[in-house]
Amino acid sequence: MSLSAYVPILALFALATAFTLFSVGISQIVGPKRYNRAKLEAYECGIEPSPEPVGGGRFPVKFYLTAMLFIIFDIEIIFLYPWAVTFADLGLFGFVEMLLFIGTVFIAYAYVWRRGGLDWD
Amino acid sequence: MEPGYYVVLAAVLFTIGAVGVLIRRNAIVLFMCIELMLNAGNLALVTFSRINGTLDGQIMAFFVMVVAAAEVVIGLAIIMSIFRTRRSASVDDANLLKY
């Protein structure tokens, strides 16, 4: 395999670097700078990292709920990858089967949504 | 690398998990040991897939992963509902049911 096959990847790298530099730079120059307490806190999703609670502390139970939902919906992806790779060979049959599969997952999603599994409070 | 060693590794991991289930007392740790056993099974599956030269084993590993995830969710839900009442995840404290 010649190196030319990697040219698109290099181009993507270049594009990504350029976009990052551009957006960070432009927001430094033109963005307004108004600070408040919330903005100065460490960026963490979830619970407050400080002051550190004694003994590591306990997480609110909601985190477990969200994590469990995440696992279930996340793991379904491992069937989508092999399907996507062989999509052309599987044809319409594979497509319909995958629609059924996603539909089943969606039913679970509708249940979680209606029964308040996605509400934080 | 000789693939047979991976079968041995899988067997060792499985044994560690099984022994862990038998000697540990915290439900969450027990549960992690069971996950270790499942993953040992996965390792064995992909190793045999390589040895046999068929892809079936890798596909089976996918199924095991998905089932394991579903098991995690159900198991954690049950453990949590007990924990919220008792404030303890030790299986020794779950002792209402006996002779």
Add this chain to the structure above:
Amino acid sequence: MNGFTIATPAQVLAIDVRLPDLDYAAMAPMLVLFGAACLGVLVDAFAPRQSRHTIQFALSFIALTVALLAVIREARVGSRELTADVALAIDGPTLFLQGTLAVLGIVALLLVGERALEKGGPFVSQAAIPVGSEADRRQAREEGATEVFPLTLFALSGMMLFVAANDLLTMFVALEVFSLPLYLLCALARRRRLVSQEAALKYFLLGAFASAFFIFGMALLYGFAGTVSFGGIHDAALLATTSPLLLFTGLAMVAVGLLFKIAAVPFHVWTPDVYQGAPTSVTAFMAACTKVAAFGGLLRVLYVAFDRARWDIEPVIGTIAILTMLVGAILAVTQTDIKRLLAYSSIANAGYLLVGALAFSKEGLSSAMFYLAAYGFTVIAAFAVITLVRDDDGEATHLSRWAGLGREAPLVAGVFTFLMLAFAGIPLTSGFTSKFAVFGAALGVGEAWPVALVIVGVVTSMILAFPYLRVVVMMWLSEPAEQSPTVAIPGAFTSAALMVGVLATLLLGVFPSPVLDLADRAAEFIR
């Protein structure tokens, strides 16, 4: 470590995509149940609260009836085939056991759907609310969760898939599809919630432990045979080019997973706790349907995949069968709780079923299938009676509370007496005909192991008759305790379930031949 040839990555990647043929008519029972369960989830998400119970019950009932009709249709067509590549085997045992599962499922559903005995039904409204909290006291008055219906349907579809599974992977997925809903159902009792949750925890941890063994066994058998289909394992065992170590270790570990589900000693420790802690209607469902499904799977594994290894596995499983019968019967004698007593009796019955399975003959197979059907009806009816004997704190399951029940409620006590006699194997009940069939099949083989098993079986049956008869004597001859429990008036659903269970127990005892013939004609696996 030597002797393995390693395929190059290029060989591995050469995929040849071949779409499987799916026979939708043959898969209809499972598809109908699974579809109805998905619909049930949507009903729970979108239907208004007060109408959920009615919709869910009707939906489940219709789905099970349609599934039963689909099984009957398939049986009349007389199809014997492997479908979905070789993943599913639609043959006589599959259809017989699927039909049994559908009928027993309907009867158990009647108990699950009963709401006349207790306000709001036997299930908790919101299982996530911590026990003893303020919210828990508030929800005591609310209606029970209707998620039990989709969960029951999911479990039944998994069981139907389990008895049809013709490779280890399908079998494993089916095993989990029916186990996971059962773990949840166990945790949903309205009364004594801590005990119920503890039962679910024990069932779950030990069940997951057993499935891990199943997976590792599957991996080893895949290493041995290069495939996990039962036919492939059978062929590989014939040729045996690779080390038989993989075959026997794999078989042993797969067997651990299956023997756990049928509650054979030494994998039985979960049974009494789970039977006692789970809501009684769920216990009835588990005792009848899980036993059918798990034995169906075990029979297929033994008869289809490992019949060549028969001489090697007979001593091991034979010893397990003897232990199962002995431990079940002896520990049943010491029990003081009626649900635990029935749990140990169910363990002993698993032993009798193993006697039939180990005959390794057509008669062994057909008698085991007949036994499963007969036992299922009797055990559901017995648990239905247990739901009726109540006091302020829910069901009164301690045996001392049952003293003198015959004077208070002669009809219920009479029905329970009949069921206990059936368990004890008195003639003119299905308990006698099924034990007779199983022991007869084992004696028909005329070899040392089956004969030894039958001797142990007869001796333990006599031991086991003692606890049953003790309950009967207690109900009729003892003085009632000071605060005797009341016997609730059964609702229409429980009455129907009781009627079906008792009638089936009687009819299979008096005229067993139609069902015996059916089982006999069905008793042939395809490979």
